Amino acid sequence: MGSGDAVLEVRNLSVDFALPTTRLRAVDNVSFTVYADDVYALVGESGCGKSTLAAALLDLVPEPGVIASGDVLLRGTNVRSMTADQVRRARMAQIAMVFQAAMSSFNPVVTIGSQVEHVLEAHPEVWPDRREGLEYFDHLLEMVRLPGSRMRGRFESQLSGGMKQRVAIAFACVLKPSILVLDEPTTALDVVNQRLVIDVLKDLREKLGVTVVFVTHDLSVVAELATMVAVMYAGRMVQIAPIDTIFYDRRRHPYVQALLSSIPNVLQPGRAARSIPGQVPRLDQLPPGCRFAPRCPLAEQVCLRDDPELIGDSHHNAVACHPLNRHNSAADGGQELVPGRAVNGA
Numbered sequence: 033m034g035s036g037d038a039v040l041e042v043r044n045l046s047v048d049f050a051l052p053t054t055r056l057r058a059v060d061n062v063s064f065t066v067y068a069d070d071v072y073a074l075v076g077e078s079g080c081g082k083s084t085l086a087a088a089l090l091d092l093v094p095e096p097g098v099i100a101s102g103d104v105l106l107r108g109t110n111v112r113s114m115t116a117d118q119v120r121r122a123r124m125a126q127i128a129m130v131f132q133a134a135m136s137s138f139n140p141v142v143t144i145g146s147q148v149e150h151v152l153e154a155h156p157e158v159w160p161d162r163r164e165g166l167e168y169f170d171h172l173l174e175m176v177r178l179p180g181s182r183m184r185g186r187f188e189s190q191l192s193g194g195m196k197q198r199v200a201i202a203f204a205c206v207l208k209p210s211i212l213v214l215d216e217p218t219t220a221l222d223v224v225n226q227r228l229v230i231d232v233l234k235d236l237r238e239k240l241g242v243t244v245v246f247v248t249h250d251l252s253v254v255a256e257l258a259t260m261v262a263v264m265y266a267g268r269m270v271q272i273a274p275i276d277t278i279f280y281d282r283r284r285h286p287y288v289q290a291l292l293s294s295i296p297n298v299l300q301p302g303r304a305a306r307s308i309p310g311q312v313p314r315l316d317q318l319p320p321g322c323r324f325a326p327r328c329p330l331a332e333q334v335c336l337r338d339d340p341e342l343i344g345d346s347h348h349n350a351v352a353c354h355p356l357n358r359h360n361s362a363a364d365g366g367q368e369l370v371p372g373r374a375v376n377g378a
């Protein structure tokens with residue numbers, strides 16, 4: 033966990049959507065580091081900025097989005113100072129993406145094989161011999177549990193949702209990227225296909241050595257796959273921690289606690305799931321202080337007033353929470369944190 037080289041470093045990254053009447057900050061000053069051995073999960077409720085952050089890693093934020101500030105380093109090279117051509121070559125060959133809408137990301141009137149050939153032709157620096165590239169794609173198809181070359185002649189419409197997702201994963205790996213970013217790889221799938229995708233990603237990690245970064249709002253997938261977890265709330269990073277801290281340690285952010293409590297049977301079998309009261313704030317109506325405070329059972333006056341900083345080591349273990357950080361720095365740090373002078377009640 034967290035060992036090996038830093039393959040991806042995100043430093044103080046902010047992404048804005050410039051709308052006609054306002055400018056919304058969808059990703060706000062986010063920093064994290066992914067090491068070669070990590071399976072890194074970006075987690076949070078709908079609208080918290082996960083897809084925008086993932087797209088920003090490849091400089092692919094859709095208009096009217098812009099990277100307002102910050103850096104993205106791929107093995108130490110800053111994507112933001114690359115030329116357009118260097119960025120184009122880095123995509124797929126260094127960092128590849130399986131988009132949230134992977135199900136519909138293929139051209140419906142061109143066979144899967146022709147679409148792969150198109151990519152191979154555009155990247156002779158990776159595959160000087162196109163035939164070898166196609167053979168490698170067949171190998172990848174088998175790794176994602178599909179019948180190799182037979183899939184190449186098919187059109188998107190001839191694939192089920194689960195097959196499309198796995199073809200998209202094989203497709204993303206054809207230029208041998210060192211990082212594979214997947215946006216909600218299991219969300220639109222039934223449980224059997226979810227299981228398959230989880231197994232496939234574990235295999236790719238082990239056999240190809242690719243570093244997996246995935247976006248999800250599903251903590252059960254996180255529990256199965258991730259070694260490191262970064263939790264976002266309303267555009268901010270609220271906790272970065274190894275998987276064990278998220279699931280078994282009391283020093284987790286109250287938002288993480290609330291997410292865990294909202295899934296049945298994770299903490300205590302038989303205990304009823306509790307939904308998180310209130311709603312994620314709109315980006316144009318952010319509350320002062322901690323953005324989670326209006327929903328937080330631990331919120332104190334300071335939380336409603338002052339923005340908490342992410343305190344700790346943003347590479348491995350850090351949390352943005354006033355009560356938790358005060359508690360962690362106190363002599364009794366590590367004991368369970370319970371609502372004391374909370375303003376929202378228990």
Ligand SMILES: Nc1ncnc2c1ncn2[C@@H]1O[C@H](COP(=O)(O)OP(=O)(O)OP(=O)(O)O)[C@@H](O)[C@H]1O
Pocket residue numbers: 049056058076077078079080081082083084085094095096097132249315
């Ligand atoms: N094209 C756009 N124009 C304006 N605002 C946008 C655009 N795309 C995203 N946003 C806003 O940016 C914020 C983050 O969106 P994003 O899609 O990154 O969230 P997400 O965490 O991926 O959500 P989900 O789990 O639903 O996929 C949201 O508030 C959203 O409304």
Ligand SMILES: [Mg+2]
Pocket residue numbers: 082083084132215
């Ligand atoms: Mg998304």
